[in-house]
Amino acid sequence: MWKRFNFFSLERVSKDEEGVSQKTNWTCSTSGRGSLIFGDNMGWINICDATFKIGSFAAFKQETKLVHQCKHSNILVALGMDDEGVSPTLKIWNLDKTERSGNPLCLRTVKIAKHFPATSIAVLEDLSQVAVGMCDGSIVILTNLVPGDRQTKQQTILVSETQDPITGLEFAIKDRVGSTSHQSQWILYASTISSVTVMDTAHQYTKIAVDTMHGCDINLSCLNDEQAFVVGSPDAVHFYYPDLNASKPFPNSKMVKWFREYLIVVSPDTPLTKGIAGSPLHGEAIKQNQIISIYDLKNQFQAFQQTTKPIVHLVSEWGSIYFITNTGDMYQLTEKDLKTKLDKIMSRSLYSQAVALAKSKNYDEREIANIFRIYGDDLYNKEDYSGAITQYIKTIGALEPSYVIRKFLGGDRILNLTQYLQALHQKGLATSDHTTLLLNCYTKLKDTENLKKFIENSNASSSSNSNAPNKGLEVKFEVGTAIAVCRGAGYYDHALYLAKKHNKHEIYVKILLEDLKDYDNALEYISMLDFYNAELNLKRYGQILVSHRPDKTTKLLMSLCTVYKPKPGLDISHNTIPAGEDPNRNRAVPEEFIHIYVKHPEWLTFFLEFIQKNREASAIVYNTLLELYLRDDTLSLSNNNNNNNNNNNNVGDLVPVKEAREERLEKALNLLKDSRAKFDEDHALVLTKTHDFKQGIIHLYDKLGLYSEIVQFYIENGDNLEIVKACKKYGATDPELWITALGYFAERREQEVHAELGEILDHIEKENLLQPLVVIRTLSKNDNTKLDVIKDYVSRKIAKDENSIAEDKGEIENQKHETNRIRNEVMTLKTRAVDFQNQKCSGCRNAIELPSVNFMCYHSFHEGCLPDNETECPKCAEDHKKWTEIKKSFETSAGEHDKFYKQLDVSAKNEGDGFGVVAKYFGRGLFLGTGGQQAAVGSGNRGGKK
DSSP states (O other): OOEEOOOEEEEEOOTTSTTTTTOOOEEEEEEETTEEEEEETTSEEEEEOTTOOEEEEEOOSSOEEEEEEOSSSSEEEEEEOSSSSSOOEEEEEEEEEEOTTSSEEEEEEEEOSSOSOEEEEEEOTTSSEEEEEETTSEEEEEEOOSTTOSSOEEEEEEOOTTOOOEEEEEEEEEEOTTOSSSOEEEEEEEEESSOEEEEEGGGTTEEEEEEOSOOOOTTOEEEOTTSOEEEEOSSEEEEEOSSOEEEEEOSOOSEEEEETTEEEEEEEOOTTOOOOTTSTTTTOOOTTOEEEEEEETTTTEEEEEEEESOEEEEEEETTEEEEEETTSOEEEEEEOOHHHHHHHHHHTTOHHHHHHHHHHTTOOHHHHHHHHHHHHHHHHHTTOHHHHHHHHHTTBTTBOHHHHHHHTOSGGGHHHHHHHHHHHHHTTOOOHHHHHHHHHHHHHHTOHHHHHHHHHTBOOTTOOOTTOSSGGGOBOOOHHHHHHHHHHTTOHHHHHHHHHHTTOHHHHHHIIIIISOOHHHHHHHHHTSOHHHHHHHHHHHHHHHHHHOHHHHHHHHHHHTSOOOOOSSSOOTTOOOOTTSOTTOOOOOGGGGGGGGTTOHHHHHHHHHHHHHHSOOOHHHHHHHHHHHHOTTOOEEEETTSOOOOOTTSGGGEEEEOOOHHHHHHHHHHHHHOTTOOOOHHHHHHHHHHTTOHHHHHHHHHHHTOHHHHHHHHHHTTOHHHHHHHHHHHTTTOTHHHHHHHHHHHTOOOGGGHHHHHHHHHHHHHHTOSOHHHHHHHHTTOTTOOHHHHHHHHHHHHHHHHHHHHHHHHHHHHHHHHHHHHHHHHHHHHHSOOOOOOOBOTTTOSBOOSSEEEETTSOEEEGGGSOTTOOBOHHHHHHHHHHHHHHHHHHHHHTOHHHHHHHHHHHHHHHSOOHHHHHHHHHTTTTOOTTOOOOOOOOOBEEEEO
16 A cells, blocks of 8 residues: 655646647647647647747648657657648757747658558657657658768568557667677667567667567556656556566556656546645546556655646656646646655654655765654654664664663663664774673673673774674774773673783783782783783782792793793784884893882892893892892792702792891892992992991992091991001002091000000101101190100101201201302303313314314314304203203292192191291292392303304
């Protein structure tokens, strides 16, 4: 049963329009190119434009029988009678051009060779073929009609052996079946009152198929949009294709036409039928009327039906349908807009038909989704929740999911909500919240089977695994959310499956440790990971693992810090390494794992000892190991098999035991003395002081060159013997140590230090480190110091000073005599003539001969043995130059007052006075006035030439 709608509006064309409603002698009609064209019984052709103004021209002398308007060009083909005989004439006009008379340009006139009336016509758009159906059951094929062809050819084909008239002709194009080219063939459909024939024009109009069971009358055939030949019969409408035919039941038809996707059927009316209320034909006489019906065959509904006077012409143009009744009235059928049609359909709750119509019109997808939403709302209000959720699923992608989810959050609708959420995931539009909700639905329903399927068929956002089973049913979701929900609901196996499948190694280990307390499997899983992920998980969960499985964790960590190779059993080919990470790195940094042993120092000691022996370690490792040796609460690990080889093959046999402090301190000292050790000496020194490790402190002081600190350390500990030993060992480098020791012992009141004082005084005397007065002043601070402690030192020092004074006095006398001698010599040179008696040249050592040069230094030279213009004695010049430079440097240093005062302060501090410095600068002329004169001795100026 056809659903009936009123999707067309009916309107009568105004009678005021000139001639449109008064022409009752029209015999044929066609339309196209913006015109309605009618032929009449007077041989005229009438052209009606969009304003319904009619223009006419005389086409034939008698009657116009058939007209055809080409769709692709403004070419009009018509058949009519020019003579009184029965042979029709075919004419072709170009309506865009006119002759001098004002009529359209006639391109061709052809006399049909058959002497029978023409009943139908079909024209190819390029005018390559025109088929004319005759009343004797034959078809005349005309070719060479294109302007420029010399002579038109005519070919007659007999279709009906019983000479039934041809009632309909249509050319259709159909791709050649099995053709390897893009060529197409033309098919000619022909109908008679008793048969339908399909002919191939490419093969001399060979009959492809003949249906002798059905035929039709004139005006009961047409061609639809799918190139099917539509034939109306008394009980049905038939659709013919080259290879098949189909039929649909319809009432007795009087006329069929195709308009867009609609089939227009005009059929006889039954008595008592009235028109649609409000239509222009409502309430008119009902006898002998017809019904015009419009059908949407694809969507299976009747778009329009109206009772009318008998229709004589039915055409379409300008997007509307026009029909003319036998009374000469013209009516216009205009299709309503799609939204109006959809509203009418949905007002009757025919949502499926509304969707089908919208899809056939390529309606916007969001608008189609809105239809599904309205449909779903209607079913929801009727408490048909299963049907409603089916419609809501079709809105996914256009409708906000929260609109649907809020409706089904009730406990009794959780199953429907689950269906919607499943569809949302399958289309890849689910968020993490949707995933959480779906998994919660599964867990509340205890639907373990579907939960497992959902997880196994997943293609989570963090994975690109294309080998998952049932790939066609894959759903997409945020894997982290799914794992969290499974964990929260206690589905640990499912959570582990997801984490392993999508390489969520950290979460996998976390579930094993925090939820299942399966430490062994967690360690086994970590050992199968690539280096980057194994290191990451040990850093994150190492403290938990060390607390429960210290031996296995330490063994794995030892491997990770040396040469790591993953165990087989896990596909790590899809693992990704973050940007910036070196993919070739296979050794971890030991100090980054120290924190995981915070409560297990004995295992940390074992681990760091292994690192120290098997690879280059950093300062942090050595500092930490030193601290562990110095701590009193640190245990050590002992091997049950009495095998103390520290390797990772027997870690499981180790047990914590208490170790003697002496043994640990010995290890600490050996560690400090290890040449490979890279300590932070300052940090190590703080550790040794904190734990009062004296040997370590002394070793570090020695290593750092802090010799004064060593002596001070022994002083603080009152170790007299070691003080002296330290002074002997380091005194050559730092003599100040003896002075420090002297000050220490000088303040001691025990008799036992006399030996040490004597030894220190001997060394101070030997190296002349202090003036005797400073020594005596230092020792005098202790009232208990007896004279015999320093008697020998003072006696030796006085004797030495007396000897030194005597030597200085002798030297002074010598210097005085020498000074007087030089003064006398200078005076002689200044006041007396010099007698030169040299017999040999001081240069060449030959006998002196004139001319010669004599210098005041008593050297004589041949004049030829001296350089030109030489004014100084070559023998004495070098020595004179040296003393001149020394004098100059003395004069320069005499002006460096800052340097003088600095040396004076140092001397006063170390020696008790600065007399030596003053004397030295006095000799350099520091205290000479600007007007002072200094004696100068000549360097040997020329004394004359002989």
